[in-house]
Amino acid sequence: MTEHTRVLIIGSGPAGLTAAIYSARAQLQPIVIEGEPSSTTDQPGGQLMLTTDIENFPGFPEAITGPELMANMRAQAERFGADLRTTKVQKLDCSARPFRAWLTDDLEPSVTADAVILATGAQSLMMGVPGEDRLLSHGLSTCATCDGFFFRGQDIAVVGGGDSAIEEATFLTRFASSVTIVHRRDSLRASKIMQERAFANEKIRFAWNTQVTEVLGDEKVSGLAVRDTVTGEARVLDVTGVFVAIGHIPNTTLVTGQVDLEENGYVRTGLGSFTNIEGLFAAGDVQDHVYRQAITSAGSGCIAAIDAERWLESQGH
Amino acid sequence: MGTTITTLTDATFDEVVGSSEKPILVDFWAEWCGPCKMIAPILEDFAAEQSDKFVIGKLDVDVNVATATKFSVMSIPTLLLFKNGEVVARLVGAKPKGALLQEITANL
Numbered sequence: 001m002t003e004h005t006r007v008l009i010i011g012s013g014p015a016g017l018t019a020a021i022y023s024a025r026a027q028l029q030p031i032v033i034e035g036e037p038s039s040t041t042d043q044p045g046g047q048l049m050l051t052t053d054i055e056n057f058p059g060f061p062e063a064i065t066g067p068e069l070m071a072n073m074r075a076q077a078e079r080f081g082a083d084l085r086t087t088k089v090q091k092l093d094c095s096a097r098p099f100r101a102w103l104t105d106d107l108e109p110s111v112t113a114d115a116v117i118l119a120t121g122a123q124s125l126m127m128g129v130p131g132e133d134r135l136l137s138h139g140l141s142t143c144a145t146c147d148g149f150f151f152r153g154q155d156i157a158v159v160g161g162g163d164s165a166i167e168e169a170t171f172l173t174r175f176a177s178s179v180t181i182v183h184r185r186d187s188l189r190a191s192k193i194m195q196e197r198a199f200a201n202e203k204i205r206f207a208w209n210t211q212v213t214e215v216l217g218d219e220k221v222s223g224l225a226v227r228d229t230v231t232g233e234a235r236v237l238d239v240t241g242v243f244v245a246i247g248h249i250p251n252t253t254l255v256t257g258q259v260d261l262e263e264n265g266y267v268r269t270g271l272g273s274f275t276n277i278e279g280l281f282a283a284g285d286v287q288d289h290v291y292r293q294a295i296t297s298a299g300s301g302c303i304a305a306i307d308a309e310r311w312l313e314s315q316g317h
Numbered sequence: 318m319g320t321t322i323t324t325l326t327d328a329t330f331d332e333v334v335g336s337s338e339k340p341i342l343v344d345f346w347a348e349w350c351g352p353c354k355m356i357a358p359i360l361e362d363f364a365a366e367q368s369d370k371f372v373i374g375k376l377d378v379d380v381n382v383a384t385a386t387k388f389s390v391m392s393i394p395t396l397l398l399f400k401n402g403e404v405v406a407r408l409v410g411a412k413p414k415g416a417l418l419q420e421i422t423a424n425l
Contacts, residue, residue, distance in 0.1 A: 037355035039410035049351040067351040078318075086411075137392040146350055149378065150391045214395045220391065 004112045005031045006317055007308055008101055010089050010254065010262040011119030012277035013046025014294045015284025017073040018301030019117045019308075021191035026216035026309045031104065031111060032077065032084045039143065042251060044086060046121045047285070048294055050143045051278075052171060057294050060200045069294070092116070094277050114317045115308040118255060118267065119301060120290075122248035122285040127159065131215030134243075139221025140242045146242075151176050156241035158182065159212055159222050166190040166198045173203040177225065180237060182207045182229035184229055205235065215242055250286045264289060273304035277314075281308050322364050323374040327381045336371060340425055344375040345385055345395040352411035353394040359414045367418075369424060372400070378388040399425055 007023045009016050014033030023030040034044040043049060048066035055063045063071075078084060091102040093109070098110035099116050124142045126132055132140060141147040144158075148171060156176045158169040161183035169179045173241050175220040181198070186208045188195050206224065212223040216236065224237040250266045260268040260276040266289045273281040283304035323333040325343065326334055328382055334341055346353035359390035364373045378385040378393060388404070389399060398421060408417065 036413035037352065037359065037411040038413070042353070043411065045351070045355075049355070051351075052349070067354060137395075139391060141392060143352075146352060148394045149393075150385075202366065220389075284321045286406075315358065 002030075002109055002112055004081075004098065005029065006033075006114045006147050007117065007284045007310060008099070008111055008113035008115070009117045010092070011035070011117060011121055011144075011251075011284065011286070012044050012074065012084070013048065013070070013121045013284055013303035014121065015075065015121070015201050015286075015297040015304070016046070016117070016119035017070070017077050019119060019283055019305040020077035020082040021073070021080060022299075022302050022305030023117075023248075023308065024082040026305070028309065028312070030082050030117075031101075031113075032082050033089050033101070034074075034084050034086055034249050035090050036086060039146065040123050042121070042123050045074070045272070046124075050145055051167075052145045054294060065296075073298075073299060080129065089254055092258075094255065094258045094280050097279055099279065100311055112313070115281065117273070117282065117301075117304045117306070117308055118275075118282045118286055120251040120254065121283045122250045124244065125247045125249055127135045127212055127244055127246060129212055129214050131217065135215050135221050135242075138219065139217060140215055140241060140244065141243050144245075147241075148175050151241040153177050155180070155238060156243065157207075157237055157239045158243045158245055159246070160245035160285075161187075162189045162245070162247065163186060163191055163194055166194040168200060168243050168245050169204055169268045170194070170197055172311050173201055176203065176241070177203060180239065181209050182212060182224070182226060182237070184211050185209065202278045204290055236281040248285065248292070250289070252286060256282075262289075272307045273300065274307060279311065281311075322360065323372070325376040325381070327383045328374065328380070328383045331402075332398050333374060333392045337392075337399070337402075340371040340398055340405070342371055342373050342421060343397045344373065345390045345393050345397070346375055347376050347377060347393060348378045349379075349387065350393050353359075355411045356394055356417070359417060362414065363418070363421075368380045368422075371421065396421075 007030040051066035053063040098112040103110040162163040216223040267282040269288040394406040
């Protein structure tokens with residue numbers, strides 16, 4: 001059976017849940033498809049579910065953990081009547097209005113919606129080198145907060161040079177005896193405060209201009225084969241754990257071929273959250289490759305909810 | 318009327334798992350693990366709905382390092398399915414309920 005909603009929100013990170021809070025308070029009774037449990041970043045609560053302390057979300061002077069923050073946002077959305085479903089959208093058809101969404105593989109769509117807010121976020125990129133797939137969860141990880149504990153007293157590496165790489169490296173020094181940050185360039189992209197923290201940490205070392213060529217190990221990680229991007233020299237880093245934090249790709253599978261994307265694959269939004277498809281709004285990391293913060297994502301979810309509400313009004317819905 | 322989830326420790330693990338009449342699914346988890354929290358309600362559902370097929374135990378890896386090390390658990394959540402005291406399936410990472418049940422059932 002197909003049900004109809006005025007606003008369908010896809011995603012339940014800060015963008016999706018903030019959009020849900022605003023739409024629910026505007027009496028739009030949004031349906032929120034929050035995703036299914038997974039250990040990537042494509043899951044209810046989004047990427048913050050895989051973090052520890054959030055120190056820069058205003059209103060929490062003593063920091064709050066990512067999972068707690070998301071549980072709070074979820075409870076707040078529910079309190080105002082958002083209808084949260086712990087499942088995934090299999091298919092979305094934006095070619096005609098109302099938009100149609102399938103939550104099962106039935107022929108009939110499960111939900112039709114006057115407006116859709118796409119807040120599907122982004123997920124971790126993998127390196128695409130030999131050994132990576134085979135050794136995932138056997139010493140190779142994309143989630144320091146999940147797996148760091150198991151590397152107590154070991155020498156490990158973090159691959160990447162952005163904020164998340166530095167945050168993971170700093171966190172991992174709680175357990176590991178040393179953490180080598182392997183970065184393709186000779187400087188970090190991470191924010192100043194994160195960089196200073198890393199440089200001041202005695203357990204953190206840097207392998208600059210270094211590219212990973214293979215993850216070594218039979219049953220579990222025994223080393224990391226790397227190449228110097230300047231001299232071309234190959235060597236092996238003696239590590240028993242590897243954490244990959246090289247960036248993200250937006251989760252756009254549902255709308256690929258339907259909506260305008262930027263050259264780098266992110267959903268193109270013009271003013272506010274408007275996409276090129278009327279009635280389809282995008283918020284959070286699926287359309288933001290610049291700021292990518294919990295707070296900007298929440299703000300963008302708010303913008304999308306207000307845009308959607310005003311647009312629905314203009315359409316006489 | 319469902320059964321409950323048994324809390325396992327380094328001290329009780331071998332006895333409980335070794336003497337379990339039904340296959341036992343052991344959840345290696347920790348308080349600080351977000352994905353573990355996501356699958357916790359699913360395991361409670363299993364304990365209630367699947368108790369005729371398998372039972373469920375959970376082991377906090379924070380305080381039971383020996384058992385986690387013994388089974389080479391390096392990533393959580395990890396679910397190990399034991400039959401007659403032997404590991405018959407290893408499921409790593411949080412997954413949707415249907416996918417988990419399918420993998421477990423295939424190995425019962």
